[in-house]
Amino acid sequence: MTSRLAVGLVGALDSLPRRLAARAVAARGGTLHRGVTRRTRIIVFGRSLLRRLDAEAIEAEVAGAAGRRLLSENAFLRFVAEVAPEDERALTRAEVLARSGLRAHALDMLSLFDGFAAExxxxxxxxVILARKYAGLIAGGADWAAIARSVHRQGPAVSLTAKSLELGEDRAIYARHGEELRELDGQLLLGFEGPGADADRLFAEAEAAEAAEDFAGAAALYARCLAADPDDSDAAFNRANCLRASGREREAEEALFRAVSIDPDFVEAWFNLAGLMRAGGRVARARDYLGRAIAIDPGYADAVYNLASLEFDAGDLAAAARWWERYLELDSTSEWARRAARGIAFVRGQRDAAG
Known part of the structure; x- marks a missing residue:
């Protein structure tokens, strides 16, 4: 089974609401998720992160996305529109670093948050001109996130190439106009207000409530997200988790079914549905849903182990051994791997004892 392209969104986009972004990804045969799922291969970092988090917290988010293709917001717009870069873009990363004196980490982070003409x-x-200006600001004590915030209060990054930038005593970044210093300000680049922005704001509030273990409050907020954007499978999935944590299993089940009806390849939702089915004694359906999760993601070790365990509890020792063997192909070193090996040994012992 071939699953669709999965794109993860970390932080809301400033350039368009999530609903429109999801439609653009769907037009390319993919799905857009808030955050990172098992299937995520491309991660987009929205510029709203600059307003919510400091540099260190953003860097932690980026580090957690290692191993996947990372796109800035502008790069994402190019990706979904299939727009080729301008012909004038011909310099390598190494050349920009050598010509500007900007540190590699700052170049990469500012690129990821659209601090340059190129993404x-x-x-x-x-x-190169912008990189030199940024290197001077950083030498004066600014960090890359403060620069990126100021850039997007000004407008497109390229509009700064002809301006002299300075770091003020208050740590704000200013543009020099003759003898005067003026703080970079103005509207956020391509800002958007309306239902899409409201859904993004509600989702952030729901995540905060969930992190604070206010599961009932978070579930209510996720429900409002779904009212604002009925196609948000992530809101349905997160709401299900909160409902289950609140002891509302039937509603959690309904929310998970809504998630997979929106996105049939939502492997984590199938996995959680299997858990609910097994807890409720509905073994056949749990087996089916774990099978669906594995068909979507054959490397989903947790689903493979749970299916082996389910078959063992159901008395099908041969099937349990097969799935444990499969699990050991995916994980041969963990405590779960040792349990799988013991399970296989037990089944073989039973078989030998039976002659």
Missing amino acids: AEPYAFRD
Whole structure:
């Protein structure tokens, strides 16, 4: 079974609401999720993170996305529109670093948050000019996140190439106009207000409530997210988790079914549905849903182990041994792997004793 392209969104987009972004990804045969799922191969970092988190927290989010393709917001817009970079972009990352004196980490983070004309290599010559300005600001004590915030209060990054930028005593970034210093301000680039932005704000509030273990409050907020955007499978999935944590299993089940009806490849939702079915004694359905999760993601070790355990409890020792063997192909070193090996040994012992 081939699953669809899965794109993860970390932080809301400033350029368009999630609903429109999801439609753009769907037009390319994929699905857009808030955050990162097992199937996520491309992760988009929305510029709203600059307003919610400091540099260290954003860097932690980026580090957690290692091993996947990372896109800035502008790069995502190019990706869904299939727009090729401008011909003038011909400089390598190494050339920009060598010509500007900007540190590699700052270049990468500012690129990821659209601090340059280009979103990634190859860069344009004007990006070297911006990189030199940014290197000077960082040498003066600014961090890359403060620079990115100021850039997007000003407008497109390229509009800064002809301006002299300075770090003020209050740590704000200013543009020099003759003898005067003026703080970069104005509307956020491509800002958007309306139902989409409201759904993004509600989702952030729901995540905060869930993190604080206010599961009933979070479930209510996720329900409002779904009212604002009925196609948000992540809101349905998260709501199900909160409902289950509140002891409302039947409603949790309904929310999970809604998640997979929106996104049939939502492997974590199938896995959680299997858990609910097994807890309720509905073994056949639990087996079916674990099978669906594994068909979507054959490397989903947790689903493989749970299916082996389910078959063992159901008395099908041969099937349990087969799934434990499969689990050991995916994980041969953990405590779960040792349990799987013991399970296989037990089944073989039973078989030998039976002659």
